Amino acid sequence: MIENAPTLTIDNASGGAAQTVVASGIWQVHALAQCGAIKKISAMLKSLDNTPGIEWDLTSIMSIDHIGAQMFWNAWGKKRPAALKLAPRQEALFARLESANELKLPRSRRSHLTWVMVLGFSILSFIEHVHGFVRLIGQVVQDIWRFIRHPMTGPWREVSANIFHSGFQALGITALVGFLIGVVLSYLSAQQLRMFGGDMYIVNILGMSVIRELGPLLAAILVAGRSGSSITAQLGVMRVTEELDAMLVMGISHGYRLIMPKVIALAISMPLLVVWTDAMALLGGMASAMVELNLSPRYFIQKLPDAVPLVNYTIGLLKGATFGVLIALVSCHFGLRIKPNTESLGRGTTTSVVTAITVVILADAVYAIIFSGVGF
Template identity: 80%
Template sequence: MQIENTPTLSIEHSAGGAAQSVMASGVWQVHALSQKGLLKRINRSFTDLKKKPSLAWDLSQVDSIDHIGAQLFWNAWGKKRPSQLKLDPRQEELFARIEKAGSHTLPRTRVSPLNWIIVLGAGLLSFFEHLHGFIELIGRLVQDLGRFIRRPATGPWREISANIYHSGFQALGITALVGFLIGVVLSYLSAQQLSQFGGDIYLVNILGMSIVRELGPLLAAILVAGRSGSSITAQLGVMKVTEELDAMLVMGISHGYRLIMPKVVALAISMPLLVVWTDAMALIGGMASAKIELGLSFRYFLQKLPDAVPLINYIIGLLKGMTFGMLIALVSCHFGLRIKPNTESLGRGTTTSVVTAITVVILADAVFAIIFSGVGF
C-alpha cells in the first residue's frame, strides 16, 4: 500500500542537460521514507547530486518533515547549507538545530605515553585492596570459629548441614562422571606408552600416584569452584542486591557467623569426602581401561595399589581437599560481599570469583607440591 504524499524529488535541467535546481515535495517523515525501496532510490539520487554543489534547492513545497528527512538533506548537502536554498519558515528551526549540532566537536583525548604506569598502579592498588579484604575476612572467620567452639549449642548447625548437602552431596554426580572419564583417559594413554617398553605392571604406580596425590584433589576442587563457588557468590550477591544483608545487620545477625562460617566449614568437611569419591571413581575408570588395554585384572590392581601408593599420599590428598575447600569458600564469599546492587556487577563478580578460586587452588596445589616434594615417594 502506497502512503499518500510520498516524498519526491523533481530535478530541473538546463538547455544543455545539466541539473540546475532540485525541488522536494511530499511528506519527508520516517513513516513515509520507510516504504519498500524508496529510501534506496532517494539515497541514489542524493549520491548523484552531491557532485553538483552549485545546485539550487527548494524545500518550500514539502508538506512536513522530521529529523530523519532533514538529516537526509543535510548529508546530501555535505553537512552545510547550500548557497541557493529556499525553505519554508517552519523548517528553519529544524535545520538550524541540525546545523548547530554539527558544529560541536568532541574534545580530543590525549593518551599519555606513561599511561601504562597508571594502569599498572591501578591494578596493584586493586590487588592490595582485595588482599586486605581477604585477610580481614579470614580474621572474622577465625573469630566466628572461636565463638562457635566456645558455644557449639548456639551454632548454625542447620546452615552447615544445608551447605554440606548443596556443596557436597549434590556434587557427587558430576565429580564421579568426570573422575571416571579422567581415569579412563589417563589409563588408556599410559598403557599405550608402557606396553611399548614392557612396563605394564607400572601402570598401577602411575595411576595411583597421579590420581590420589594430584589429580583427584585438584579435579574435585576445580569442579566445586565452578559449581558451588559460583553458587555461593551469586547467593550473596543477590542478597546484597535485594538488601537482605542490610536487613540482617538491622536485626543484629552477623554475616560471618550465619553466612560465611557455615559455608567454609561445610566445604572443609565436604571436599575431603569428595576427594575420596573422585579418587575412587578415577581408579575404577583406570582399572576398567587397564583391563581392556593390558588385561590387568581388578584383583591385581587392588593388590598392588597399597604398595604403589604409600599411606601418606592419601593423607596429603585429604589435606589438600580440606585446604582447597576452605579457599574456595573464602574467595567466593569475598567476591559475593563486594558485589554492587546491580545485575551487571552480579554477573561480573560471579565470573571473577570462579576464575580467582580456580587460580588460587592451582597456586595452593603448587605450594603443596613444594612443601611435600620429598614426602610419599
C-alpha cells in the first residue's frame, strides 16, 4: 500500500438510508495510476451512481488535479450533487468543470435548394475568375505596348531570367518524355501496320501526330506542371511575405515587372520547346521503327518532309506560342489571388496547374476545329 493513496470510504454512522462517501489521500494522476487504484476507484464510483440521498465529503483530500476531479464529476452525472463538502481550494477546480458546458453541434438543416445555392455560388465564382482574367489580359496588353514604346527601360533581365528558368531548364524533362512517347507510339503503330503490310506509313503516322498534336501538347503540359506551378508559387510567396505590397509602396507595377516578363518569356520559350520535343519524339520513333520494322534512319528522314507538309510545322509553332501565353496568364492570375496564408498557397498552386492544363487542352481543341482542313 503506497503512502497517501487515493481512497473512498462509505460512512453509515446513523444506520439510516443516508450514506456519506469520504474521499481522502492524493487524487492526482500519478497516484491514481499506481497499483491499479484507478480501476478500483472507478468501479466503486460506478456502484454509487444510483444510490439516492448520498453525501460526498472531499475535505480530507490532500491534493487533487483535473483527472481526479473529472472522475468525481463523471460519477455525479456531470452535475454538482445536493450534499457536497469541498475544501476552499477545491472550489475553483469544480467550478471550472461546472462552467465547461457540453459542446453542442448545430443541427444540419438540409434544404431542397442546397444544390441550387451551390450551383449559383459556383457560377458567381466562375464569372469572377473570368472577369479577373480579362482584366489581367488587358493589363498585360497595356504593359507590352509600354514596353514597345520604351524598350530601353524595359525589364530585359526579368525576361531573360524567365526564359532561362522556363525554357532552358525544361529541356531535359521535355527531351526524356518526348523520346519515350515517340518510342511507345512507334512501337504500337508498327505492330498494327505490320498486320496490313503498311510499314512505310509509320513515317506519316509519327510525323503528323508528333509535329501537329503531341509535340505542342506534351511540351505545354510539362511546362504547365513545372513552370506554371513555379510562377504561381513565386507570386503566392511574395503575397505571403508582403513583397507585393512593398512593390506597390515603392511605385513598382506588378504587371510590368512580374507578369509581362513571364508572358513574353513563355511566348518565346514554348515554340522552341515544341521544336525540341518534336525532334526528340521523332528520334525515339525513328529508333523504334529501325528495331521493329527495319526502317533505316536515312529512309525515315527522307520521307518525313513528304509525309508532313510544312504548314503542320507552322501550326505546331503557333500552338506553342499560344499555349505559353495561356499558361503564363493562368499561373499569374491564380498567383495574384493567393491569400497571405500557407493553406491558400498550396490550394492556389494546385488549382493553377489543373486550370492551366485544362485551358491548354481546350485551346488545342479549338485549333483542331479551326485548322481541320489544313495541312493534309
